[in-house]
Amino acid sequence: MDGILNLDKPAGPSSAACLNRLKRLLPRKTKIGHAGTLDPFATGVLLVLIGRATKLCEQLMDQPKAYETTIKLGARTETDDCESVEIPNEKAVIPTRETIAAALPAFLGNIQQRPPNFSAMKVGGRRAYALARGGNPVELPARTVRVDAIELISYEYPLLRLSIACGRGTYIRSLARDLGEMLGTGGHLTQLRRTRVGAFYAERAITMEKLAAEGVEEHLQAMEGKPIEPIRQR
Numbered sequence: 001m002d003g004i005l006n007l008d009k010p011a012g013p014s015s016a017a018c019l020n021r022l023k024r025l026l027p028r029k030t031k032i033g034h035a036g037t038l039d040p041f042a043t044g045v046l047l048v049l050i051g052r053a054t055k056l057c058e059q060l061m062d063q064p065k066a067y068e069t070t071i072k073l074g075a076r077t078e079t080d081d082c083e084s085v086e087i088p089n090e091k092a093v094i095p096t097r098e099t100i101a102a103a104l105p106a107f108l109g110n111i112q113q114r115p116p117n118f119s120a121m122k123v124g125g126r127r128a129y130a131l132a133r134g135g136n137p138v139e140l141p142a143r144t145v146r147v148d149a150i151e152l153i154s155y156e157y158p159l160l161r162l163s164i165a166c167g168r169g170t171y172i173r174s175l176a177r178d179l180g181e182m183l184g185t186g187g188h189l190t191q192l193r194r195t196r197v198g199a200f201y202a203e204r205a206i207t208m209e210k211l212a213a214e215g216v217e218e219h220l221q222a223m224e225g226k227p228i229e230p231i232r233q234r
Contacts, residue, residue, distance in 0.1 A: 034049060077188045089186040092184065
C-alpha cells in the first residue's frame with residue numbers, strides 16, 4: 001500500500017496521535033509518516049505518507065502552504081496560541097482596520113522571524129518546547145522565512161481573521177505575536193486551519209471518521225506530482 005493521504009486533521013490530537021490512530025487501519029509493518037506537523041489545536045491538511053510515499057517527505061514539505069487563522073489582539077501568551085494562559089495588555093489601544101491593513105505588508109516577502117519558544121525546533125539535541133515546559137525556555141534566533149500573501153478576512157476587536165500563504169518553516173504563531181507587538185496590543189492565535197499544501201486542499205481532505213468507516217486504501221492519492229508555484233499577493 002503506497003500513496004498520499006490528504007487528512008483533515010481535527011482539533012485536539014497531535015499530528016503523531018493522528019498517525020497512531022491511522023496505523024490501526026493499515027496492514028502491520030506498513031511505513032507511515034507525515035509531511036509537516038500541525039499543532040494540536042490546529043485543523044486542516046495533514047499529508048500522511050504511506051509506504052513508498054514516505055520518501056517524498058522533504059519534497060512535500062517544500063510545497064507552498066496556505067492557512068486561515070484567527071488572532072486575538074489585546075493579550076499575549078507564552079505559547080503564542082490559545083494553549084496557555086492569556087496575559088492581557090491593559091494599556092492596549094484598539095487599532096483600526098486601516099491601521100492593521102497598513103501593518104500587514106511588513107510581513108510579506110522574505111522576512112526575519114523568530115520561532116516560538118514552544119516549538120519543535122531542537123536546541124542542543126532537545127526540543128524547544130521540552131525546555132520551555134521544564135522551566136528553561138530558550139529564545140530561538142530569528143531566521144529567514146517567506147510569506148507570499150496576507151489577506152484581511154474580517155476584523156472585530158479583539159478578533160482578527162487572516163488568510164496567509166507562505167513557504168516552509170513559517171510559524172503563523174510567530175506572525176500573530178509579531179503583528180500584535182507592532183500594533184502595540186499583543187496578540188496570539190485562537191484558531192488555525194491549514195487550507196492547502198501544494199496541490200492538496202482542505203475541501204478535498206478526508207476526515208478520520210470517514211477513513212475508519214471506509215478504509216484508507218480507496219482514499220490514497222498517487223505519488224506523482226509537479227512542484228507547485230507559490231501563491232502570490234493579489
